[in-house]
Amino acid sequence: MSIADIILEKIIKTSNNNITITDEKGIILYTNSDHWSVYDAEPKNYIGESIFKLQEQGLLTPSITAIVLEKKQPTKIMQHTRKGKIIMSTAYPIFDENGDIVRVISYAIDQTEISNLQEQYEQLERKLKGYQTEVEELREKKETHYRSKEMQQISKTLQRVANTDATVLMTGESGVGKSMLARKLHTQGHRQKEPFIEVNCSTIPINLFESEMFGYESGSFTGAQKNGKQGLIEQAHNGTLFLDEIGELPLAMQAKLLKVLQEKKFMRIGGNKERRIDFRLVAATNKDLEEMVQKGDFRLDLYYRLNVIPVHIPPLRNRKEDISLLINHYVDLINRKYNTSKKLHSSTYEVLLKYKWPGNVRELENLMERLILTSEETMIWPKSLPASILSQEPTNGEEMLLIEQFVIEDHNLKNVMERVEKLMLSKAQKHCKSTYEMAEYLGISQPSVIRKLKKYKESI
Structure with a gap:
């Protein structure tokens, strides 16, 4: 062996790279042991072995040297070992002066860990996309707070038109959430980063309406600002102009x-x-604009301009499925706002679910804030509710909840029995015309009724 061969062999054996050199027939001339460890091969001297034989044994699948000998050009492939490793193999042919291959040099790099990491990354990426989708769906559900089919349909309609500039006209009683939906429509659309200007047409004095809406130049009138003033319409440029109570215009x-x-x-x-000026218009009213048009109080041409996407929001009393969700939403929101942890007792829920809510969502939100701020106890009982809500006659189910409340609030049996007696006597008085009827209604004697009425005379 020549000095050159000895040096070459030493370089290969001490190299950090996995190198193998074969002759033109695929016989291994030089190699290092690390090259074969990546293939999970048994430690032995592979010099003199044929790469074609090793390929037949399944050790090299396939042999990159065999490919280079066949194609006569540099090649890079991914190999798979019997134990599942992934090897990136690269090989280069060496030609003599006649253009014939005399040597093939190949390198092997274990890519198993990298491949596994890549697969794990792709799996995590897929999971992340799935989580993001779930979060978006949950956020959407959390923002809507709707169970009723009517409100779900309204929410879908607003989502469909959010990225357009179509004018939306929202109608419904005061407090049903028109302002909230208008703002949500703005945040879902392509103008979300631009201003959202809300104007309540019923609160601006008639003599100031034009200057407030259109603004004025300096010196326009006595008392005008020195540099003039930008109007509300101009402030809404590129954004959304929300005209609430437009029936008052x-x-x-x-x-x-x-x-x-x-x-x-x-x-x-x-x-x-x-x-x-460029803005998206959203209008809202609790009035019947068609009736106003017939009476001459509202322009027909403006009504047609506004009524492109009509959205009627039903009152809260007609969508009772939403009440409990809205209660939970505002209790959670207000607790976080004031750093409290108040809760509504189930009996309080029952009373609120049966209430007619003439002020709709606005009344519900205001009531939840009042209860959380004024209640001394962490648990909010029906007794904390306003008299206007408690004045509703209790149903049988509510009576049971009130009795449950009596027991929880007072562990004195005598006191609880007296409170239950008063409750039953009060109910009997509403249903009966005489003490005899009351006795029959309550299943006790008429003298007992008279005696109990005298006992509780001051508190019934």
């Missing part, structure tokens, strides 16, 4: 608003230059 302003909607431009008071 004066007729003169209705005409000017219609012109803005048609031409997308306006002029400040005292100005001589028209300004271009």
Whole structure:
């Protein structure tokens, strides 16, 4: 063996790379043991072995040297060992002056761990996408707080039109959540990063309406700001203009608003230059605009402009399925706001679920805040509810809940029995015309009824 061969052999054996060199027939001339450890092969001297024989034995699947000898060009492949390892193998042919292959040099790198990490990463990425989808769905459910089919349908409609500029007209009683839905529509649309300007048309004095809506130039009138003022419509540029209680809009302003909607431009008071404006309009009212049109109180052409996507929001009393969700939402929200941990007792829930809610969602939100702030106990009982809610006659189920409350609040048997007696006597008085009827209703004697009525005379 020549000095050159000895040096080459030493380089290969001490190299950190897994190197093997074969001749033109695939016979191994030089190799290092590390090369074969990546293939899970038994430690032995592979010099003189044929790579074709090793391929037949399944040790090299396939042999990259065999491929290079056949194709006569550099090659890179991924190999799989019998124990499941993944090997990235690269080989290069060496040619003599006649263009014939005289040697093939191959390198092997164990990619198993990298491949596993990549697979794990891809799995985590798929899981993350799944979690993100679930989070979005949960966030959507959390934001809507709806169980009723009507509100679910409204929510879907608003989602469908959120990324358009179509005008939405929301109708419904005061407090049903028109403002909340308008804001949600804005945050779901492509204008979400732009201003959301809310205007309550019923709160702006008629003599100030035009200056508030369109703004004015400096010196327009006595008392005007030195530098003029930007109007609400101009503030909504590129964003959303929400006109609440639009049924209160004066007729003169209705005409000017219609012109803005048609031409997308306006002029400040005292100005001589028209300004271009771009906004998405959302309007809301608790009035019957069609009836107002017939009476001449609302312009028909403006009504048609507004009524592109009509959304009628039913009152809370007609969607009782939403009440418990809204209660839980606002209790949680207000507890976090004031760093408290108040809860409603089940009997309190029962009373609230049967209440008519004339003020709708706004009344419910305000009541939850009042209960959480004024209740001294962590558990909120029906006694903390306003008299207007408690004045409703209790049902049998509510009576049982009240009795349960008596027992929890007072462990004195005599006191509890007296409270139950008063409750039953009060109920009998409402249903019966005489003490004889009361006795029959309660299953006791008429003298017992008289005696008990005298006993509780002051408290029934």
